[in-house]
Amino acid sequence: MKIEDEIKQSAFKDDYQKAYINLVFTAGWLQLRQSAMFKEYGLTLPQFNILRILRGQHPKPATVNMLIERMLDKTSNASRIVDKLEIKELVTRKVCPSNRRAVDIRITDSGLELLQRIDAVMAVQGTGLQNLTAxxxxxxxxxxDKIRD
Amino acid sequence: MKIEDEIKQSAFKDDYQKAYINLVFTAGWLQLRQSAMFKEYGLTLPQFNILRILRGQHPKPATVNMLIERMLDKTSNASRIVDKLEIKELVTRKVCPSNRRAVDIRITDSGLELLQRIDAVMAVQGTGLQNLTAxxxxxxxxxxDKIRD
DNA sequence: TGCAAATATATGTACCTACATTTAATGTTG
DNA sequence: CAACATTAAATGTAGGTACATATATTTGCA
Known part of the structure; x- marks a missing residue:
């Protein structure tokens, strides 16, 4: 569906405005579809993303700082998202022995299993960009990339 | 800056994954820049967007339903965003005479003036897509559009 | 060594999204 | 026309974002 119809607006000022609105709209559209996938596993999108970063580190720990660096959303609150994952026992949190300011965060076996189950669904559904060629x-x-240059 | 560096991840599985992450990241990046513009005027991005829809209707009223239809984020809560705008006296809310379930929402003179001041800044800064050609x-x-087909 | 600056995380607040539920008014239909 | 369904908006709740501030630890250096 063309973006004009999606937001019931017939005309845009120019191609720039149209592209901007389309970009924001499509990103939201993709994220909503992704979220729907995790919901049945009790995860939100940021929770899932953090779990995946932790799996990438496993069995080494990550710190909150490292999570923030790698998250798409730098200003989000990694600390509180880790809270939720800890409650669900998908991660552990332990003061880092070599630097007691930092916290070692690790994915648990239960967390790894959950990701594995989601991987299967992801493999089928993909990123949502299947309509494009490579x-x-x-x-x-x-x-x-050019936009952000 | 290339997306690899933005999120400190050196490799992507394929072009699809890279484009997906780039899309979500860039949309967030653009929205953050936009938000910074409104902040000094005491508006959030959704508040600004609703004000603009109301200006498009002015002097006719809009309803909550119409706002939702035209918003990029269909599941957001227009009703509560209008609350915030009403407190700041940028919009008025009045039961619709011909259908007492609905509410007529109108932008005030003060709201129109605010938008006009922001327009000036917007004109200078543009949508954030200036690095692209038309x-x-x-x-x-x-x-x-093709992604969402 | 002692004390200020820097660092790592956590917490507080305002606003937002997503989604379920409620309340009120209006349509519909037997 | 009365009961029920539908529609429009508001409200409740869980979780997130953005940003400021707080707390604890470590580092640097006079």
């Missing part, structure tokens, strides 16, 4: 995806990525 | 913006929009 070349188009690369082209899209280049355009986005 | 052709690239159009091309971006087409790729995004």
């Amino acid at each position: 070349e188009e995806a690369a082209q899209l990525s280049d355009l986005l | 052709e690239e913006a159009a091309q971006l929009s087409d790729l995004l």
Whole structure:
């Protein structure tokens, strides 16, 4: 569906405004579809993303700082998202022995199992960009990089 | 800055994953820049967007339903965002005479003035897509439409 | 060594999203 | 026309974002 119809607006000022609105709208659209996938496993999107970073480190620990660095949303509150994961026993938190200001965060076996189950669904559904060819995806990525130059 | 460096991740599985992450990241990046513009005027991004829809209708009223239809984020809570705008006296809310379930929402003179002041800043800063040519913006929009087909 | 600056995380607050539920008014239909 | 369904908005709740501030630890250096 064209973006004009999605937001019931017939005309845009120019191609820039149209692209901007389309970009924000499509990102939200993709994230909502992703979220729906995790919901049945009791995870939110940021929780899932943090779990994946932790799996990437496993069995080494991560710190809150490292999570923030790698998150898409730098200003989000990693500390409180880790809280939720800890309550669900998907991660552990322990004061770092070599630097008692920092906290070692590790994914638990239960967390690894959960990710594995979600992987299966992800493999089927993909990122949501299946309608593009690989070349188009690369082209899209280049355009986005250029925006932020 | 390339997306790899932005999130300190050196490799992506494929172009699809890279484009997905880039898309979500760039949309967030743009929205953060936009938000910074409104903040000094005491508005959030959703508040600003609703004000603009109301200006488009002015002097006719809008209803909550109409706002939701036109918002980028359909599941957001227009009713409570209007609350905030009403407190700041940027909009008025009045039971619709012809359908007492609905509410007529109108932008006030004060709201129109505020938007006008922000327009000036917007005109200078643009949408944040200035690094693209008009052709690239159009091309971006087409790729995004294709994702959601 | 002692004390200020820097660092790592946690917490407080305002606002937001997502989604379920409630309340009130209006339509519909037997 | 009375009961029930539908519609429009508001409200409740859990979780997130953005940003300021607090607390504890470590570092640097006079």
